[in-house]
Amino acid sequence: MSESGLERTTETRLLPASNHPGAGDGLLSPLLSVERLEVQFRAKHGAVRAVNGVTFQVSSGEMLGLVGESGSGKSVTSLAIMRLFPRDGSVISMGRVWFDGQDILSIPEPAMRRLRGRDMAIVFQNPMTSLNPTMRVGLQIAEILMVHEGLGRRQAFERSEALLQMVGVPAVHESLAKYAHEFSGGMQQRITIAMALALQPRLLIADEPTTALDVTIQAQVLDLIRERAAETGMAVVLITHNLGVAAGLTQRIAVMYAGLLVEVGETRSIFASPRHPYTVGLLGSLPRADYHRVKLTPIPGMPPVQVEEPKGCPFAPRCARQISVCSTETPALRSMGRQVAKPSRAVPNTCSHLVACHNPVPTEETPLMPLGSRRD
Amino acid sequence: MARYIARRLVLMVIVLAGMSVLTFLLTHLVPGNPAKLMAGLHATQAQVDVYTRRYGLNKPLPVQYWRYVTGLTHGDFGTSLTTQRPVAEDLKQFAPATAELVFAAMVLTVVIGVPLGALSGLFHRSWFDHSTRVISVAGAAMPAFWLGMILQVVFFAKLGVLPVGGQLDILSQSPPTITGMVVVDSLLAGQFTVFRDALLHLILPAFTLAAGGIAIVTRMSRGAMEDTLETDFIRMARAKGMPELRVVGRHALPNALTSTVTVLGLQVGALFAGTFLVESVFTWPGIGLYAVTGIRDQDYAAIMGVTLLIAITYCLANLVVDVIYALMDPRITYAGT
Numbered sequence: 001m002s003e004s005g006l007e008r009t010t011e012t013r014l015l016p017a018s019n020h021p022g023a024g025d026g027l028l029s030p031l032l033s034v035e036r037l038e039v040q041f042r043a044k045h046g047a048v049r050a051v052n053g054v055t056f057q058v059s060s061g062e063m064l065g066l067v068g069e070s071g072s073g074k075s076v077t078s079l080a081i082m083r084l085f086p087r088d089g090s091v092i093s094m095g096r097v098w099f100d101g102q103d104i105l106s107i108p109e110p111a112m113r114r115l116r117g118r119d120m121a122i123v124f125q126n127p128m129t130s131l132n133p134t135m136r137v138g139l140q141i142a143e144i145l146m147v148h149e150g151l152g153r154r155q156a157f158e159r160s161e162a163l164l165q166m167v168g169v170p171a172v173h174e175s176l177a178k179y180a181h182e183f184s185g186g187m188q189q190r191i192t193i194a195m196a197l198a199l200q201p202r203l204l205i206a207d208e209p210t211t212a213l214d215v216t217i218q219a220q221v222l223d224l225i226r227e228r229a230a231e232t233g234m235a236v237v238l239i240t241h242n243l244g245v246a247a248g249l250t251q252r253i254a255v256m257y258a259g260l261l262v263e264v265g266e267t268r269s270i271f272a273s274p275r276h277p278y279t280v281g282l283l284g285s286l287p288r289a290d291y292h293r294v295k296l297t298p299i300p301g302m303p304p305v306q307v308e309e310p311k312g313c314p315f316a317p318r319c320a321r322q323i324s325v326c327s328t329e330t331p332a333l334r335s336m337g338r339q340v341a342k343p344s345r346a347v348p349n350t351c352s353h354l355v356a357c358h359n360p361v362p363t364e365e366t367p368l369m370p371l372g373s374r375r376d
Numbered sequence: 377m378a379r380y381i382a383r384r385l386v387l388m389v390i391v392l393a394g395m396s397v398l399t400f401l402l403t404h405l406v407p408g409n410p411a412k413l414m415a416g417l418h419a420t421q422a423q424v425d426v427y428t429r430r431y432g433l434n435k436p437l438p439v440q441y442w443r444y445v446t447g448l449t450h451g452d453f454g455t456s457l458t459t460q461r462p463v464a465e466d467l468k469q470f471a472p473a474t475a476e477l478v479f480a481a482m483v484l485t486v487v488i489g490v491p492l493g494a495l496s497g498l499f500h501r502s503w504f505d506h507s508t509r510v511i512s513v514a515g516a517a518m519p520a521f522w523l524g525m526i527l528q529v530v531f532f533a534k535l536g537v538l539p540v541g542g543q544l545d546i547l548s549q550s551p552p553t554i555t556g557m558v559v560v561d562s563l564l565a566g567q568f569t570v571f572r573d574a575l576l577h578l579i580l581p582a583f584t585l586a587a588g589g590i591a592i593v594t595r596m597s598r599g600a601m602e603d604t605l606e607t608d609f610i611r612m613a614r615a616k617g618m619p620e621l622r623v624v625g626r627h628a629l630p631n632a633l634t635s636t637v638t639v640l641g642l643q644v645g646a647l648f649a650g651t652f653l654v655e656s657v658f659t660w661p662g663i664g665l666y667a668v669t670g671i672r673d674q675d676y677a678a679i680m681g682v683t684l685l686i687a688i689t690y691c692l693a694n695l696v697v698d699v700i701y702a703l704m705d706p707r708i709t710y711a712g713t
Contacts, residue, residue, distance in 0.1 A: 082615055088501070117617030124615075129608035134630050134705055143626075144616050179706040195616060 030057035037095040052259035065246030068256035121196035125208040127188035131180035138176030186217035258314035265353035275360040380710035410674040454677030463681035472556025474662030480582035489593030497601025516591035524584040524657035600632035641697030
């Protein structure tokens with residue numbers, strides 16, 4: 001694949017269809033811009049590289065899916081954006097994370113603390129453990145309003161009640177006085193979403209928000225997030241290992257593997273013509289309702305734990321399309337040229353379909369169920 | 377909750393009954409003859425027989441036990457062989473001093489152990505954490521009687537800042553007896569010089585008694601704090617932008633303390649056991665000293681009385697702890713059945 005794939009035309013960015021008025025600002029500068037983010041965990045023998053140089057943007061009103069297996073670095077990326085690592089120096093973040101024009105990896109902690117909860121919020125995977133077991137949920141919501149807005153207790157609780165109402169928790173008044181364990185998992189997650197949305201943040205990171213929930217509840221919670229995002233125009237980074245979850249909600253998908261982005265593109269494009277063998281594999285291991293008697297195809301092997309500087313493509317050992325260059329050179333993200341746009345200011349992946357692969361899957365060879373063998 | 381407490385009290389009676397049988401057997405099966413000890417070194421067999429009959433020591437053990445238990449139901453703990461007084465009266469006289477000592481030690485355990493542990497957990501692997509670890513492991517390893525004597529040497533003999541033993545200076549007038557606890561009584565009577573004197577006398581024995589517990593509670597609350605700080609809800613509190621003081625004080629600490637409270641309840645037993653040695657070292661006129669004398673003289677009734685009193689206190693303390701535990705952690709509910 002040569003440079004010719006990278007057609008340079010006018011600076012048209014393919015941005016998500018958003019009718020939110022605030023989304024216009026995002027056209028020029030994205031709300032969140034992660035540039036060459038690297039995260040290393042100090043271990044006894046050297047450092048474990050959890051994130052190895054990840055670059056992506058999210059604009060207001062946009063929902064980006066960050067997809068990958070466990071251990072691919074998705075959650076670590078989200079913690080780095082919120083700067084929620086322990087401050088004892090055991091975790092090192094490098095690169096830049098621009099949020100609304102400031103590099104949040106370098107601002108002082110008090111300023112960062114004011115951003116958290118107010119401008120950027122996060123919903124974690126397990127609502128049961130995310131809620132303080134010995135504090136009534138009312139206070140857990142209200143304290144956000146009291147600390148950030150300086151509201152009095154009474155006002156804060158009134159607003160908390162309205163927030164619970166908004167996320168669909170029944171009997172709101174009584175619920176304020178309850179403890180986390182008195183709610184079902186779905187209700188607990190609604191409560192953490194109410195906490196995240198309390199101050200109408202501009203960025204919501206949803207880190208596997210439905211993984212710990214029943215399938216029937218999953219859809220409700222996802223709908224709630226979509227609904228709130230559409231109404232407020234906040235940007236959402238949806239982290240999931242489930243491409244199916246990402247498909248229904250996101251405008252763009254970024255696929256992570258071993259701390260690297262391996263494919264970025266519009267959701268439709270990723271599903272219609274996945275180019276990276278890993279993405280193809282992920283799609284192949286996805287159960288579908290509309291194809292019967294299709295065998296699910298797992299990807300053989302396990303994702304690697306990166307200790308050394310990555311050499312070659314990290315997916316190569318598990319890849320069926322491996323060629324000789326794969327084990328020596330780490331592929332960079334390149335445009336596949338389907339949706340044409342010029343990469344600007346060294347941040348190439350706001351547009352078009354980008355793949356980091358020496359031997360990408362050709363477009364015509366990627367049916368919807370690429371690795372599954374249809375038998376009828 | 378009321379039904380739970382009632383059920384626990386019923387269970388407590390069963391525990392105490394079992395314990396009284398065990399103590400009774402142990403004290404009476406120990407070789408030696410208390411009647412002989414009481415009659416004196418040069419007593420004739422006839423004189424010894426008088427004592428043996430007076431205290432029913434010639435009766436079979438089950439009969440002796442039955443007599444003891446029926447007496448207990450009327451509040452009769454038997455008669456002490458050494459003081460020649462009803463044990464109930466002895467306990468009434470000596471228990472307040474021990475209560476004062478144990479209470480003071482408990483307060484020291486909480487106010488020193490919990491903050492030290494919480495701070496070590498918060499600043500884990502810092503110099504502060506390492507030094508509290510060294511000190512608390514040393515504290516746990518040090519025998520109380522030895523620590524007591526070292527403290528006496530340093531603070532009384534060398535520095536001369538604290539008294540060596542007893543509840544009050546010989547020259548101090550005892551305050552009028554209200555609770556029996558000198559520190560409390562002197563305060564109630566408004567005798568502040570006596571109060572100060574009593575407090576100074578309390579420091580060394582209370583600290584000696586508390587040392588082991590402080591060490592354990594420090595280690596426990598350090599671990600609890602460290603674990604709590606790694607939980608999801610602490611990360612959530614930080615993600616909400618809560619100030620660090622609130623994250624630690626309002627979110628982490630109450631959760632870390634729930635497990636510490638259980639340890640404190642168990643500590644009550646250890647403190648009472650500790651009084652035997654500490655009261656001996658500091659000539660503290662409490663039931664520990666009374667029991668040590670009783671054991672030496674094979675004073676069955678005295679030993680039984682002290683053991684029962686401690687057992688009752690221990691059971692009640694742990695009941696209180698379990699109730700506090702339920703109040704601190706809403707996930708704990710006690711079914712009435």
